[in-house]
Amino acid sequence: MKPHRQKKLGIILFIALGLSVSVGLILYAMTQNINLFYTPTQVALGEVDVGQRFRIGGMVKEGSLVSADDSLQVRFETTDYVHAVPIQYEGILPDLFREGQGIVAEGTVDVAGVFHASRVLAKHDENYMSQEVKAALDAAGVDTENHPTALVQPES
Amino acid sequence: MIPELGQFSLILAFCLSILLGTLPIIGAARNNVLWMSLARPLAAGVFVFLGLSIGILAYAFATDDFSVQIVAAQSNSLLPMHYKLTALWGGHEGSFLLWTFMLSGWMLAVSIYSKSMPIEFVSRVLGVLGVLCVAYILFMLATSNPFMRIVPLPPADGSDLNTALQDFGFIVHPPTLYMGYVGFSVVFAFAIAALLSGRLDAAWARWSRPWANIAWAVLTIGIALGSWWAYYELGWGGWWAWDPVENPPLITWLFGTALIHSLAVTEKRGVFKSWTVLLAILAFSGSLLGTFITRSGLLTSVHAFATDPTRGVFILGILGLAVGGSLLLYAFRAPLMKSEFGFGLVSREVFLLTNNVLLVVAAASVFLGTLFPMVYQALTDDLISIGPPYFNFIFVPLMIILVLFLGVGPMSRWKRTSTAYLFQQVAKLAIASLVIGVVLPLLVLFEFSLAATVSVALAAWIVLTMGKDIANKIANKDSVAKGLRSLPLSYYGMQTAHIGVAIMLIGIGLTSYFSSERSVLLNPGESVELGSYSFQFEGSEAFRGPNYIGDRATFLVSRNGNSLPSLYPERRIYLASGTPSTEMAIDAGFLRDLFITLGEEKEGGGWTMTVYVKPFIRWIWLGSIFMALGGTVAAFDKRYRRLRQRKSAQEKEQLGALQPTAT
Numbered sequence: 001m002k003p004h005r006q007k008k009l010g011i012i013l014f015i016a017l018g019l020s021v022s023v024g025l026i027l028y029a030m031t032q033n034i035n036l037f038y039t040p041t042q043v044a045l046g047e048v049d050v051g052q053r054f055r056i057g058g059m060v061k062e063g064s065l066v067s068a069d070d071s072l073q074v075r076f077e078t079t080d081y082v083h084a085v086p087i088q089y090e091g092i093l094p095d096l097f098r099e100g101q102g103i104v105a106e107g108t109v110d111v112a113g114v115f116h117a118s119r120v121l122a123k124h125d126e127n128y129m130s131q132e133v134k135a136a137l138d139a140a141g142v143d144t145e146n147h148p149t150a151l152v153q154p155e156s
Numbered sequence: 157m158i159p160e161l162g163q164f165s166l167i168l169a170f171c172l173s174i175l176l177g178t179l180p181i182i183g184a185a186r187n188n189v190l191w192m193s194l195a196r197p198l199a200a201g202v203f204v205f206l207g208l209s210i211g212i213l214a215y216a217f218a219t220d221d222f223s224v225q226i227v228a229a230q231s232n233s234l235l236p237m238h239y240k241l242t243a244l245w246g247g248h249e250g251s252f253l254l255w256t257f258m259l260s261g262w263m264l265a266v267s268i269y270s271k272s273m274p275i276e277f278v279s280r281v282l283g284v285l286g287v288l289c290v291a292y293i294l295f296m297l298a299t300s301n302p303f304m305r306i307v308p309l310p311p312a313d314g315s316d317l318n319t320a321l322q323d324f325g326f327i328v329h330p331p332t333l334y335m336g337y338v339g340f341s342v343v344f345a346f347a348i349a350a351l352l353s354g355r356l357d358a359a360w361a362r363w364s365r366p367w368a369n370i371a372w373a374v375l376t377i378g379i380a381l382g383s384w385w386a387y388y389e390l391g392w393g394g395w396w397a398w399d400p401v402e403n404p405p406l407i408t409w410l411f412g413t414a415l416i417h418s419l420a421v422t423e424k425r426g427v428f429k430s431w432t433v434l435l436a437i438l439a440f441s442g443s444l445l446g447t448f449i450t451r452s453g454l455l456t457s458v459h460a461f462a463t464d465p466t467r468g469v470f471i472l473g474i475l476g477l478a479v480g481g482s483l484l485l486y487a488f489r490a491p492l493m494k495s496e497f498g499f500g501l502v503s504r505e506v507f508l509l510t511n512n513v514l515l516v517v518a519a520a521s522v523f524l525g526t527l528f529p530m531v532y533q534a535l536t537d538d539l540i541s542i543g544p545p546y547f548n549f550i551f552v553p554l555m556i557i558l559v560l561f562l563g564v565g566p567m568s569r570w571k572r573t574s575t576a577y578l579f580q581q582v583a584k585l586a587i588a589s590l591v592i593g594v595v596l597p598l599l600v601l602f603e604f605s606l607a608a609t610v611s612v613a614l615a616a617w618i619v620l621t622m623g624k625d626i627a628n629k630i631a632n633k634d635s636v637a638k639g640l641r642s643l644p645l646s647y648y649g650m651q652t653a654h655i656g657v658a659i660m661l662i663g664i665g666l667t668s669y670f671s672s673e674r675s676v677l678l679n680p681g682e683s684v685e686l687g688s689y690s691f692q693f694e695g696s697e698a699f700r701g702p703n704y705i706g707d708r709a710t711f712l713v714s715r716n717g718n719s720l721p722s723l724y725p726e727r728r729i730y731l732a733s734g735t736p737s738t739e740m741a742i743d744a745g746f747l748r749d750l751f752i753t754l755g756e757e758k759e760g761g762g763w764t765m766t767v768y769v770k771p772f773i774r775w776i777w778l779g780s781i782f783m784a785l786g787g788t789v790a791a792f793d794k795r796y797r798r799l800r801q802r803k804s805a806q807e808k809e810q811l812g813a814l815q816p817t818a819t
Contacts (some may be wrong), residue, residue: 025549
């Protein structure tokens with residue numbers, strides 16, 4: 001092989017090697033960081049392992065919100081109108097968190113079936129419904145088209 | 157009647173852009189000077205009519221014409237005037253009109269500042285941009301007409317601008333981001349024009365470089381503004397969330413960064429031509445992808461506009477045609493793009509290639525992480541999300557390697573550099589950087605952290621190698637001042653942008669690991685400590701704003717007993733929509749930000765709240781300003797101007813040839 005061909009081949013091999021290593025790393029990192037999404041029914045029926053991190057989405061059950069007077073503890077239930085899951089959260093709820101509206105929470109579920117949220121996302125606009133909540137309600141057979149509430153995630 | 161004039165003006169712009177997208181390109185192919193000379197006036201015409209159209213829409217917003225659908229949906233009679241005007245881009249239709257208007261603005265700029273280029277080339281560039289205009293305006297007319305009326309009964313008042321958008325950031329972030337985004341269409345058009353003509357030479361790279369630099373600089377500022385706005389408006393102290401709508405601008409920016417480096421090699425050395433063209437296509441595709449993601453209803457977030465599937469399909473069509481078409485053309489022309497010169501394995505060419513590979517891999521990983529959940533959902537119907545740890549895991553190591561090369565690259569020589577020379581140049585600097593990285597954070601923060609050490613060491617590495625490089629370059633000159641004056645403007649641009657990287661690195665490293673926050677419930681008179689800062693809650697009082705009511709709390713802030721400016725966070729309820737909103741209070745500083753967000757009021761006047769201390773966070777945006785400044789300075793290098801003077805004579809000759817045909 002001529003020297004300049006050899007050099008070209010060297011560069012191509014170098015790039016190919018670099019690319020395959022990085023694709024491998026990307027896929028590895030991705031499988032490590034996927035958060036699955038579950039509906040309240042799936043969680044209530046025990047389809048999720050205790051301690052596994054995931055997202056849950058549904059409506060905030062009317063009259064379920066209890067916030068402590070002397071701490072940041074809040075407790076509410078999220079529902080797809082078939083099953084409800086109690087959620088425990090310590091912190092400040094988003095601006096648009098309200099009973100009867102959709103939320104998405106990220107965290108783990110304990111043995112007693114209580115969901116411990118590390119993050120609660122609420123809708124950011126009246127007109128939109130997050131895909132997660134819509135999917136949860138669809139799965140439970142609730143008519144989302146005529147449901148008045150909706151949400152999006154407050155991420156920028 | 158007036159909104160219909162806007163609509164009419166939009167249709168006229170459409171007709172003109174059809175002419176612009178066809179005649180000059182055909183003229184260039186057939187060497188018809190008359191047809192080619194139509195490119196500039198047509199570009200100006202499209203600009204004027206799109207300007208008229210957007211002006212009329214702005215007038216409808218200013219005068220509260222709620223018979224226009226998007227005015228009714230996005231504005232309200234109580235809104236202050238500056239938000240009424242900017243509510244124009246608070247929704248899908250208006251923002252797309254702004255996007256297209258920006259494109260025509262870039263077109264006008266190209267037609268004015270292209271006197272140095274041959275007329276065939278200019279007409280091809282403007283022609284390609286004209287084709288894009290056709291697609292965009294057709295999209296508006298067919299699926300998202302901004303002048304749609306509500307007949308026969310318009311509402312008495314509008315339903316208000318999304319309260320999260322009623323902020324200064326909303327006035328500046330979208331136009332800047334769009335301008336940067338659309339600027340890459342220009343670079344794309346240059347690449348396509350070069351492919352069409354089959355002449356990819358150093359001249360093409362020289363013509364594109366200033367445009368690529370400016371587009372990149374504006375995009376840098378646009379992204380930084382978005383990050384800054386999200387930081388203070390959304391109120392959870394983050395400056396980057398790896399959200400699916402933040403990512404496409406970043407992808408475009410990474411491709412753009414690779415592009416401006418690769419263009420340098422193509423201009424100076426005549427190599428990497430096909431790679432540079434490919435990057436121009438990729439950067440442009442990134443900008444279209446951003447539009448597609450936010451407008452197709454694929455995801456829901458603050459940025460996502462109403463979800464109408466036909467729009468998604470239409471944009472996907474534009475995306476497919478533009479990307480597919482340009483890649484096809486690329487494949488046909490690729491054999492023409494032969495490198496003129498060779499280069500050694502250790503050379504500036506290879507260092508810049510490494511820069512490109514790293515940036516492209518970074519862009520690809522962001523792309524995968526962004527699209528994977530959407531593809532996964534389409535295939536399996538299961539919903540997943542990919543969290544920030546994924547992006548950090550990939551991104552941080554790539555950027556560290558990139559910065560290591562950033563130090564060596566400018567010092568190396570074109571064609572071939574001896575490894576021994578490079579080693580002798582940088583060995584001491586590497587050790588010095590490491591020492592600075594370990595010692596400096598300890599002195600300032602009294603705390604050891606790997607992140608601080610790595611980021612400070614890398615920043616020191618950039619600054620030290622830069623100092624060494626400048627010293628080397630002016631070593632043979634009579635005096636330092638003379639030496640500094642002899643360096644070209646583009647060199648200063650590059651170094652300014654690289655200093656920006658160093659500043660940003662320090663900001664990211666320190667703010668990521670030394671930030672602290674605490675959520676508490678305080679009654680009036682109580683206080684909370686965070687680090688050496690103390691925040692005393694004095695109480696809250698109700699007040700009334702122009703279109704909202706709210707509570708304003710007062711906090712006395714002190715550090716080690718010395719009092720600092722008081723902070724007044726607010727909690728508002730907007731009257732038109734009834735939506736609550738938190739206005740945090742920030743005490744911004746060069747070395748740290750303090751800020752407070754209010755939660756909710758408890759019985760007895762207590763409030764829940766979160767207090768934050770964010771060291772060095774401003775440096776992230778300061779770094780972006782330096783980068784953008786560097787990109788702009790480099791675009792004004794003498795050699796681009798010299799070219800203009802030389803070529804203007806040639807232009808006159810061509811115009812002379814045109815006169816007889818035209819009369």
